Amino acid sequence: MNEIISAITSRRATKKFDPSHIIPEAELSAILEAARHAPTAFNIQNVRFLVVQDREQRRLIREAAWDQPQIDDCSALIVMCADIKAWEKDPARYWRDAPTAVQDQYVHMIQQYYAGHEQVQRDEGFRSCGLAAYALMMTAHAHGLHTCPMDGFDFERVKEIINLPADHELVMFVALGKQLSAPSPRGGFLPLDEVVKRDFFS
Numbered sequence: 408m409n410e411i412i413s414a415i416t417s418r419r420a421t422k423k424f425d426p427s428h429i430i431p432e433a434e435l436s437a438i439l440e441a442a443r444h445a446p447t448a449f450n451i452q453n454v455r456f457l458v459v460q461d462r463e464q465r466r467l468i469r470e471a472a473w474d475q476p477q478i479d480d481c482s483a484l485i486v487m488c489a490d491i492k493a494w495e496k497d498p499a500r501y502w503r504d505a506p507t508a509v510q511d512q513y514v515h516m517i518q519q520y521y522a523g524h525e526q527v528q529r530d531e532g533f534r535s536c537g538l539a540a541y542a543l544m545m546t547a548h549a550h551g552l553h554t555c556p557m558d559g560f561d562f563e564r565v566k567e568i569i570n571l572p573a574d575h576e577l578v579m580f581v582a583l584g585k586q587l588s589a590p591s592p593r594g595g596f597l598p599l600d601e602v603v604k605r606d607f608f609s
């Protein structure tokens with residue numbers, strides 16, 4: 408089977424990480440560098456990956472996450488955040504390698520699309536982070552690592568712990584590391600025709 412399809416279908420959420428596994432900084436950087444290639448609308452690159460390695464920060468976050476051990480035991484905890492005002496922060500830099508006419512066109516479209524549309528700005532951050540989180544998970548998988556996507560935590564408390572800027576949103580965590588034991592059997596999938604619809608909903 409194609410390796411990408413195999414990675415998608417074999418990935419599982421890891422609940423037990425090996426706490427003794429240390430991820431080399433160069434490997435973590437390579438994973439993040441690959442994951443940041445996930446797409447963003449108008450290339451506004453509104454995803455921020457907060458890497459939490461400090462033990463005390465991990466302890467505080469674990470406390471705010473129903474004491475889930477993955478927070479402490481993973482090799483790297485990535486807090487996925489969105490800069491919901493990225494669209495207005497010197498947007499020409501998102502198209503700096505493009506010809507000036509293209510750059511100007513995109514800056515104009517970005518302004519038109521986001522200015523005054525608070526809900527769109529926030530939704531876009533969640534879309535971008537969802538895609539980037541999955542890219543991160545798949546890249547980690549390619550490195551022989553395992554991941555757990557997580558949103559089981561007190562968002563307001565975690566925002567305080569990480570000192571999240573007011574114009575950012577906290578989206579989710581991706582814990583990554585070495586799996587210590589195989590996950591329990593899958594919960595099961597819905598019938599395909601319940602999740603796949605054709606042309607319109609009946």
Ligand SMILES: Cc1cc2nc3c(=O)[nH]c(=O)nc-3n(C[C@H](O)[C@H](O)[C@H](O)COP(=O)(O)O)c2cc1C
Nearest residue numbers: 418419420422555556557558559560579590593594
């Ligand atoms: C957005 C999101 C949040 C999740 N939050 C948690 C979590 O807080 N703790 C946890 O152990 N698993 C969490 N999971 C993992 C799911 O429980 C798991 O992905 C699901 O049961 C399907 O299992 P699988 O990923 O092994 O196929 C989360 C998954 C997603 C996508």
